Amino acid sequence: xxxxxxxxxxxxxGALSRVVGLFAQxxxxxETLTVAPTEDSTLSRLTMTTTGDDHKIEQITKHLNxxxxxVKLVDLSEGAHIERELMLIKIKAVGAQRAExxxxxxxxxxxxxxxxxxxxxxxxxxxxxxxxxxxxAIGPGCVLETVRTGVxxxxxxxxxxxx
Amino acid sequence: xxxxSGGEMLVRALHESGVEYIYGYPGGSxxxxxxxxxxxxxxxxxxxxxxxxAAHMADGYxxxxxxxxxxxxxxxxxxxxxxxxxxxxFTDSIPMVVIAGQVMSHLVGDDAxxxxxxxxxxxxxxxxxxSVKRPEDIPEIVAKAFYxxxxxxxxxxxxxxxxxxxxxxxxxxxxxxxxxxLRSYSPPQRGHSGQIKKAVELILKAKRPVIxxxxxxxxxxxxxxxxxxxxxxxxxxxNTLMGLGAYPGTGQRFLGMLGMHGSYEANMAMHHADVVxxxxxxxxxxxxxxxxxxxxDAKFIHIDIDPSSISKTIIADVPIVGPVxxxxxxxxxxxxxxxxxxxxxxxxxxxxxxxxxxxxxxxRFDKNESQLMKPQEVIExxxxxxxxxxxxxxxxxxxxxxxxxxxxxxxxxxxxxSGGLGTMGFGFPAAMGIKMNFPDDMVVxxxxxxxxxxxxxxxxxxxxxxxxxxxxxLNNGSxxxxxxxxxxxxxxxxxxxxxxxxxxxxxxxxxxGHIGIKVTERDNLAQALEDTFTKYNDRLVFLDVAVDPxxxxxxxxxxxxxMRDMWLSKTERT
Ligand SMILES: Cc1ncc(C[n+]2csc(CCOP(=O)(O)OP(=O)(O)O)c2C)c(N)n1
Ligand SMILES: [Mg+2]
Numbered sequence: 001x002x003x004x005x006x007x008x009x010x011x012x013x014g015a016l017s018r019v020v021g022l023f024a025q026x027x028x029x030x031e032t033l034t035v036a037p038t039e040d041s042t043l044s045r046l047t048m049t050t051t052g053d054d055h056k057i058e059q060i061t062k063h064l065n066x067x068x069x070x071v072k073l074v075d076l077s078e079g080a081h082i083e084r085e086l087m088l089i090k091i092k093a094v095g096a097q098r099a100e101x102x103x104x105x106x107x108x109x110x111x112x113x114x115x116x117x118x119x120x121x122x123x124x125x126x127x128x129x130x131x132x133x134x135x136x137a138i139g140p141g142c143v144l145e146t147v148r149t150g151v152x153x154x155x156x157x158x159x160x161x162x163x
Numbered sequence: 164x165x166x167x168s169g170g171e172m173l174v175r176a177l178h179e180s181g182v183e184y185i186y187g188y189p190g191g192s193x194x195x196x197x198x199x200x201x202x203x204x205x206x207x208x209x210x211x212x213x214x215x216x217a218a219h220m221a222d223g224y225x226x227x228x229x230x231x232x233x234x235x236x237x238x239x240x241x242x243x244x245x246x247x248x249x250x251x252x253f254t255d256s257i258p259m260v261v262i263a264g265q266v267m268s269h270l271v272g273d274d275a276x277x278x279x280x281x282x283x284x285x286x287x288x289x290x291x292x293x294s295v296k297r298p299e300d301i302p303e304i305v306a307k308a309f310y311x312x313x314x315x316x317x318x319x320x321x322x323x324x325x326x327x328x329x330x331x332x333x334x335x336x337x338x339x340x341x342x343x344x345l346r347s348y349s350p351p352q353r354g355h356s357g358q359i360k361k362a363v364e365l366i367l368k369a370k371r372p373v374i375x376x377x378x379x380x381x382x383x384x385x386x387x388x389x390x391x392x393x394x395x396x397x398x399x400x401x402n403t404l405m406g407l408g409a410y411p412g413t414g415q416r417f418l419g420m421l422g423m424h425g426s427y428e429a430n431m432a433m434h435h436a437d438v439v440x441x442x443x444x445x446x447x448x449x450x451x452x453x454x455x456x457x458x459x460d461a462k463f464i465h466i467d468i469d470p471s472s473i474s475k476t477i478i479a480d481v482p483i484v485g486p487v488x489x490x491x492x493x494x495x496x497x498x499x500x501x502x503x504x505x506x507x508x509x510x511x512x513x514x515x516x517x518x519x520x521x522x523x524x525x526x527r528f529d530k531n532e533s534q535l536m537k538p539q540e541v542i543e544x545x546x547x548x549x550x551x552x553x554x555x556x557x558x559x560x561x562x563x564x565x566x567x568x569x570x571x572x573x574x575x576x577x578x579x580x581s582g583g584l585g586t587m588g589f590g591f592p593a594a595m596g597i598k599m600n601f602p603d604d605m606v607v608x609x610x611x612x613x614x615x616x617x618x619x620x621x622x623x624x625x626x627x628x629x630x631x632x633x634x635x636x637l638n639n640g641s642x643x644x645x646x647x648x649x650x651x652x653x654x655x656x657x658x659x660x661x662x663x664x665x666x667x668x669x670x671x672x673x674x675x676g677h678i679g680i681k682v683t684e685r686d687n688l689a690q691a692l693e694d695t696f697t698k699y700n701d702r703l704v705f706l707d708v709a710v711d712p713x714x715x716x717x718x719x720x721x722x723x724x725x726m727r728d729m730w731l732s733k734t735e736r737t
Contacts, residue, residue, distance in 0.1 A: 010347060013294070014282060014292070014294065017283070017286065018286060021286050021287060025287045055474070058474070059471060059475060062470045062471035063471050065470070066469070066470075066471060068290075068291045068311060068345065068347060068348050069347060070347060071346060071347040163346065
């Protein structure tokens, strides 16, 4: 199963390499990884998605928790949560396709953020599934380039991940 | 407020952290620090002959004392030479602080002379590491390093110090923190009471229990508590290779070591157990054999301070995360309160069964098979000569297993070996680290002619500092353990397991200024041992003892089998 693991990490050089190194060393797979500073400049927030059975995910979270720089950790998939990913996608858009692509983008609530005579660059946010669905809808033949931020997530309701 | 240079702060902070000896080797990036070492006398420095040995010395010290050992090496090759030693300590959860020099900060990343990314290279084999960015941070980093290395599940910590952090003319306020606090690191202080209660209930219901304990008990200094529990319950106890000495080796309730070369009775008892109480051990693959066939009838209680050790290879029925000693205290308290008692009749018939198993193999070996001495009898003679009271370090191979099987350790922290990583070359420097700190105790390195050559240069260090360790080399003229596997699995094709050009060890140690004794006759062994510990008590003695190269270590578990699938001799299988 796919899990979204969210971590408060000491904002220190080398901390990220320890997290990534752990995955490489123990043969765990990282599907997406995003990291950025938080409102507290001493902390970074890191979100990663990984897959594995319960036993494997338990080992992953235990090992992550052992890293000295990991301050707090939550497996968001264990409860209700909001998941978002942002994609910038360049699509070949000529002739009649232009209107069609715009319509599809509208349906997915994407925004055209750059235009050239033959290319639209569209920005889209949503769950990873939604981004996949958009690419599917456009059709692989027209996609020139995609760049995705990887998943960010946050728990629903009152729960907060903080010190 | 006194102002100190970075180098001076480092040495002062080491002293405040309780350091008496640094094991190390100087070089360009550390010259300021070495000058600071020179100018004081509180912290002594031991100059090794190879940095790997420095790490093993610090490691041996740590295993015998429970306190972090300290290593200091220069950047680049000095640092990378310690890697095997750091990995050895990491695998066995040994507290260690490694101070590695680094090139000037402004050169880092430029492929400067003797620059390596030590933090990167060591990352998978350290508990944590630090890089010094400001000289004034040095005392705090040192304090944190010792705290992290020595608490929770211990392990090595590396501190990388660029040369410009130690400039003699740049002085700063020295502040060593009174107390270390890390918001993201708080090792468990006690086990979960509900779980401990469940464990006690399960323990009291057991009909065929085994208490299986490992290095965690020794690291936690909780051997007395383990003994109390075992004796109170009258349950059989087995120790891992790392846990020998936690329960007395000569004790009636002791089954011997378990696992690949464990005793017949220990492995049989494990296989037939209905409750296995694992205390400070980790169901290592050298213990379990095939996990799918491991202890088919058993429920598992697993006590460990590291949650990631629990349910890693064997799923625990009652997991308890916490320091062993604390958990054992709570268990004892619950046992005192409990109305129930162990099932005496069931336990009596379990002991009857175990005693029958004891007769089946009983650590036998064939003394007369050849004229040559058997390695097992040499270890028995060593036990007699030292009255079972020496610190025994070992290298890796058959000699290690024979030492573990035949030297009965009655005390913890006396059996010092690289169990997890299996590092040849560990034993001799580890013995040196111990002897320097226990000058009045007998310290013996049991080794093979293969292993000893991996750090033999330290004979020179021993001369310089007067470290009279004893080296007992079970010389079978071959890489015995490799050869055994080749005998068993490769139809005796001894590919590269034969040492064709061994040195004359007696001459070699004499060249280094020590005593060498060659023993080829059984009749001379006792005298040679006696001389070693009396006449030459204050000298380093190398006993080169010729033993039968054909001997194998038994019992030996059959690969991919269960605990009870063992070879008991070259011809006998369970
Ligand atoms: C550094 C290192 N290299 C290789 C090995 C693999 N190995 C394990 S035992 C062994 C043979 C050891 O020979 P010796 O020291 O003579 O001991 P013996 O088995 O003969 O008693 C070897 C090569 C190892 N454990 N460590
Ligand atoms: Mg040998």
